[in-house]
Structures are given as C-alpha cells and as structure tokens.
Amino acid sequence: MSAVLKAVNLVRIYSGGALPVPAVRGVDLEVEEGEFVAIMGPSGSGKSTLVHMLGGLDTRTSGEIWLDGKRVDTLSESAWAMLRREKVGFVFQFFNLVANMTVADNVELPALLAGISPKEARERRESLLAALNLADRADAAPAQLSGGEQQRVALARALANKPSVLLADEPTGNLDSRNTRDVLRLLGEVHKQGQTIVMVTHDARVASLADRLVSLFDGQIVDDGRIARRRTGTAGEVIDLR
Amino acid sequence: MRPHLLALLAKEPAHGYELKQALEQTFGSAYPSPNIGQIYVTLGRLEKDGLVRAVDVEQSNRPNKKVYYLTAKGRESLTAWVEEPTEGPRVRDEFFMKLVLAPLTGIADRMALISRQRRHYLSLMADLNDLLSRTDPRDRVAGLLIEGAMLHLQADLDWLERCQEDLA
Ligand SMILES: Nc1ncnc2c1ncn2[C@@H]1O[C@H](COP(=O)(O)OP(=O)(O)OP(=O)(O)O)[C@@H](O)[C@H]1O
Ligand SMILES: [Mg+2]
Numbered sequence: 001m002s003a004v005l006k007a008v009n010l011v012r013i014y015s016g017g018a019l020p021v022p023a024v025r026g027v028d029l030e031v032e033e034g035e036f037v038a039i040m041g042p043s044g045s046g047k048s049t050l051v052h053m054l055g056g057l058d059t060r061t062s063g064e065i066w067l068d069g070k071r072v073d074t075l076s077e078s079a080w081a082m083l084r085r086e087k088v089g090f091v092f093q094f095f096n097l098v099a100n101m102t103v104a105d106n107v108e109l110p111a112l113l114a115g116i117s118p119k120e121a122r123e124r125r126e127s128l129l130a131a132l133n134l135a136d137r138a139d140a141a142p143a144q145l146s147g148g149e150q151q152r153v154a155l156a157r158a159l160a161n162k163p164s165v166l167l168a169d170e171p172t173g174n175l176d177s178r179n180t181r182d183v184l185r186l187l188g189e190v191h192k193q194g195q196t197i198v199m200v201t202h203d204a205r206v207a208s209l210a211d212r213l214v215s216l217f218d219g220q221i222v223d224d225g226r227i228a229r230r231r232t233g234t235a236g237e238v239i240d241l242r
Numbered sequence: 243m244r245p246h247l248l249a250l251l252a253k254e255p256a257h258g259y260e261l262k263q264a265l266e267q268t269f270g271s272a273y274p275s276p277n278i279g280q281i282y283v284t285l286g287r288l289e290k291d292g293l294v295r296a297v298d299v300e301q302s303n304r305p306n307k308k309v310y311y312l313t314a315k316g317r318e319s320l321t322a323w324v325e326e327p328t329e330g331p332r333v334r335d336e337f338f339m340k341l342v343l344a345p346l347t348g349i350a351d352r353m354a355l356i357s358r359q360r361r362h363y364l365s366l367m368a369d370l371n372d373l374l375s376r377t378d379p380r381d382r383v384a385g386l387l388i389e390g391a392m393l394h395l396q397a398d399l400d401w402l403e404r405c406q407e408d409l410a
Binding site: 038040041042177184202203204205207208209210213215217222223225226227228229230 | 353354357358360361362363364365367368369370371372389392395396399400403406407410
C-alpha cells in the first residue's frame with residue numbers, strides 16, 4: 001500500500017492579528033489508497049485549517065505535504081492549482097457553488113477542467129445527481145436550492161473528476177436525516193469503489209463509515225486509530241431493551 | 243420482561259409459546275429474541291404474585307397446556323407501569339466515573355480515555371448503521387429503535403467533546 005496523501009510535521013500559524021494563532025501544530029498523517037479517514041475534534045481545534053492545507057487551499061507555515069508520491073507544498077500556486085484539478089475533490093464547510101451556473105454545470109465543470117471528455121463528464125454528473133436525489137434540480141441555479149441541496153451538489157461536484165482524494169469539511173452540516181441518508185449511501189458506495197476520503201465531521205453516523213479516526217485537539221493529533229467493526233445479528237443484540 | 247408480558251396478556255389470554263411469538267412479531271428484529279425458558283420463569287413469578295392466573299386447557303394427543311390471563315391486580319400493575327414517568331438516559335454512567343477518577347488512578351489520562359471511548363462509540367455506531375441497512379424498512383418498530391439508539395450515541399459523542407474541552 002502506498003500513501004496517497006502525506007503530511008509531515010505540518011504547521012500553520014495565523015499571524016494576521018495581534019497575537020499569532022498556532023492553528024495546526026506539527027501534524028503527521030499518512031492516508032493510504034482507498035482509506036476513509038474521519039477527523040473529529042472540538043471547535044477551533046484546527047480541523048478546517050488542516051484539510052484546507054492538505055487540499056492546497058491554505059498555505060502551510062512549515063512542514064511537508066505529499067500527494068500521490070509527489071511533494072506539493074513547494075509547488076508554485078499555479079502548478080498546484082493544476083494538480084488539484086486532477087487529483088483533489090473538495091467539499092467546504094460553507095459550500096461554495098458558482099452562483100451563475102446551473103447545478104448540472106457546477107458538477108460537470110471540475111471534470112471538464114480535469115480533462116475528462118464532455119460525454120463522460122455528463123454521464124458522471126447524471127449518476128452523481130441521481131444518487132443524491134437531485135436529478136430534477138439539474139437545471140436550477142444554486143440560489144434556488146435549500147442549504148441541504150446545495151451541500152449535496154457540492155459533494156457531487158467534488159466527486160465529478162474522480163479525485164485521488166476527496167477532502168470534505170463537515171459535508172453533512174446542513175442536512176436533515178433523510179438527506180444525510182443519501183449522502184451516507186453515496187459515501188459508502190464510492191468508498192467501496194476505492195475512493196480515498198479524508199473528512200472532517202461532527203456527525204457520528206458519517207464518521208462511523210470511516211476506517212480510521214483522527215482526533216485533533218489544540219492543533220495536534222491526540223488519537224489516531226482504527227474504528228473496530230463487530231458483526232452483529234439483530235437490533236436486539238445491539239440495543240439492550242431490558 | 244414482566245410488564246411486557248402483562249401488556250400482551252391484556253390483549254388476550256395466551257400460553258407461553260404464543261407470548262414468545264407475539265413479542266417477536268411486535269418488535270421485529272428489535273427485541274432480543276426471547277428465551278422460552280425465561281418466559282415460563284417470568285410467568286411463574288407473575289402467577290405467584292397474583293398478577294396472572296393460569297388455566298389448564300386440554301389438547302387432543304398432547305399434554306395439557308397452560309393458558310395465562312391477566313388478573314385485576316395484574317391490570318393495576320400494568321396501568322401503573324404505563325402511567326409512571328420513565329427514567330431518562332443515565333448520565334452518571336460508568337465511563338463518567340472513570341473519567342472523573344482517572345487522575346487518581348494513574349492508569350490512564352483523561353485524553354486517552356476520551357479518545358478510546360470516542361472510537362468505541364463510533365464502532366457501536368458502525369454496527370447500528372449496518373443493522374439499519376439490513377433492517378426491512380417496513381419494520382418501523384425496529385427502525386425507530388435503531389434511530390433512537392443512534393441519536394443517543396450522537397449525544398454521547400457531543401458530550402464527550404464537552405468533557406474533552408473542559409477536563410482534558
Ligand atoms: N484566517 C484565519 N486567521 C486567523 N485565525 C484563524 C483563521 N482561520 C482559523 N483561525 C483560528 O485557527 C484555529 C483553528 O481554526 P479552524 O477553523 O481550523 O478550527 P475547526 O477545528 O475547523 O473548528 P470548527 O469545528 O468550528 O469548524 C481557531 O482558533 C481559529 O480561530
Ligand atoms: Mg471548521
């Protein structure tokens with residue numbers, strides 16, 4: 001197994017304000033191909049900062065980031081932007097869709113930018129939107145969608161270019177339980193197909209799909225281990241009624 | 243299991259095996275498959291306490307079977323069970339005791355305890371996810387029970403995070 005994504009002693013200090021804020025303080029992380037890693041931790045523990053750096057959306061203060069065996073933190077901004085188009089899918093905590101494009105175009109664009117043929121991009125868009133129960137919203141503008149629908153479109157868009165790694169920051173933050181179910185199903189499916197996923201979440205149902213949990217606290221990893229699976233029979237064995 | 247059997251008998255008299263089947267039908271996969279021996283033991287105790295009574299019913303080619311029915315006292319007890327407020331979830335659970343006492347033991351620090359517990363909760367959640375996907379969507383009783391357990395687990399996890407922020 002090879003690491004798709006690797007961070008070595010990664011540090012991010014925000015120094016805009018009166019006092020520097022060390023948001024991420026020396027994180028080492030290796031994510032294997034096909035692995036699903038959930039990141040949890042209290043508000044302000046550095047989760048967003050970490051995944052933004054991993055996706056090249058925020059610059060590191062020090063440390064290294066490797067993607068598909070290539071060191072990327074030293075690349076020029078434009079070189080990394082190119083690489084990102086092909087290799088990274090990102091779902092933001094506060095979804096940001098392109099306002100003056102339809103849902104369908106929002107989802108197809110990253111695939112087209114990554115060099116996937118228009119025909120394949122359309123097919124992929126159709127299957128992703130269908131999986132997320134959004135097929136009938138394809139021609140709508142993002143502003144016409146609910147928060148939960150926009151968040152699902154953002155997920156579809158992030159998966160459109162079949163990225164080496166899907167990075168997601170609270171992708172179910174705005175979803176009710178029915179919509180969460182669609183997202184859970186899709187995540188479970190793409191994970192089974194080998195999609196590597198790194199996901200920040202407070203949602204225990206989403207996190208429990210992961211193979212591994214990384215807990216952040218004060219900008220550092222305080223726990224990193226597998227989520228055990230037991231095989232159980234019926235609900236009665238899991239839920240003690242007596 | 244006592245009040246559960248009383249509730250089933252409030253609908254109609256039944257023998258032990260019928261009660262087992264009724265439990266299975268009502269709760270679907272949500273009830274720990276009831277053990278017939280346990281049902282007979284419970285019925286025996288209920289009879290001794292005067293909450294149910296049994297009549298022998300003759301069967302052709304087979305030994306008599308005992309059919310149980312609810313007594314007036316049994317109905318009273320059942321009513322009291324239905325009407326009394328039900329305890330909420332236990333917050334003073336075993337884990338919280340460990341967490342508070344951890345620094346005294348020198349065995350594990352709070353951060354390690356919290357991290358381990360968080361992964362434990364997530365693996366329970368993974369089991370529930372699994373179960374829910376294997377549960378027939380028409381089995382609403384089982385579905386709701388599983389969803390309830392999931393919401394409790396989510397609350398436990400949120401609370402764990404609060405403990406981490408304040409104690410660790
Ligand atoms: N652009 C910024 N400038 C200065 N400080 C920042 C900036 N972005 C984040 N921070 C600080 O860095 C720390 C980590 O923030 P981050 O957003 O990574 O936390 P988080 O774990 O994602 O929290 P949440 O669960 O609330 O989303 C916080 O103390 C935050 O205030
Ligand atoms: Mg965040």
